[in-house]
Amino acid sequence: MDDDVISWSCGTVELAMDGVTHVPDLVAESQSGIVLIDAVTKAGPSAIITEMAAAAGYQYRPLSRPELPAIRLRNAKDLLRYARYSVTLDDRIRVLAALDECGTMTLAECLSGFRTTQPLPAFASMVLQRFIAIDLDDALIGPESTVRRFRG
Numbered sequence: 001m002d003d004d005v006i007s008w009s010c011g012t013v014e015l016a017m018d019g020v021t022h023v024p025d026l027v028a029e030s031q032s033g034i035v036l037i038d039a040v041t042k043a044g045p046s047a048i049i050t051e052m053a054a055a056a057g058y059q060y061r062p063l064s065r066p067e068l069p070a071i072r073l074r075n076a077k078d079l080l081r082y083a084r085y086s087v088t089l090d091d092r093i094r095v096l097a098a099l100d101e102c103g104t105m106t107l108a109e110c111l112s113g114f115r116t117t118q119p120l121p122a123f124a125s126m127v128l129q130r131f132i133a134i135d136l137d138d139a140l141i142g143p144e145s146t147v148r149r150f151r152g
Contacts (some may be wrong), residue, residue, distance in 0.1 A: 004030045004150060015052035022049050024060070032072035059106045070091035075136040088116045096131060099149045107134070123147075 008028045013036060024036035035055050039077045040062040053060035095113040101104060110132075111119040126132045133150040134141060 002028075002030075004032075006030055013056075013058070015049065015056055017048070017052045017055060020048060020052070022052060024049075033059055035061055038062045040064050069137060071138070071140060073137045074123075075141050078141060079124045079127055082121040083128055085121040085125040086117075087114075087122045087125050087129075091115060091117050091122055092126065092131060095126065096149060099132065101145065104146050104148045106143060107141065107145040107147055110147045 006025060007030045009025055011023055011025060013027050015024070015036075015085050026037040028035045028037060034057075035059045038049070038052060038061075042064065043078050046062070049062075050060045091114045094115070095110060098110070098113050107123065114122045123132075127134055130150045130152060133148050139145070
């Protein structure tokens, strides 16, 4: 749910050094390189994991819960449940055309553009596929949330 991230996956990299192995929770690719991310209970990176990641050519970042923005995390959880949902071409074009014409719309207005697919799952899917954008940090997603076309 970060605009800088090009792609991500879970459990796809295994680090190994001196008989120690570790599989990071998340592998995120951005313009600046590949970052291995772990959800941790205590702050501060593990020296051995940091060393293994560097030796393999990766950056390493442990994240503890207090570092995660609570509202963004809740919005991401709400959207991610629809990650495998598919939007029909006619609905996608209709919503994108409306956004091109209006510039921005509220979520409530945007939902009326979905006619052949379920509106909320289709909306979430389009956010996740980066066709449209919504602010994930200021408030929980609601009817008054501003929707705009994604311009990455």
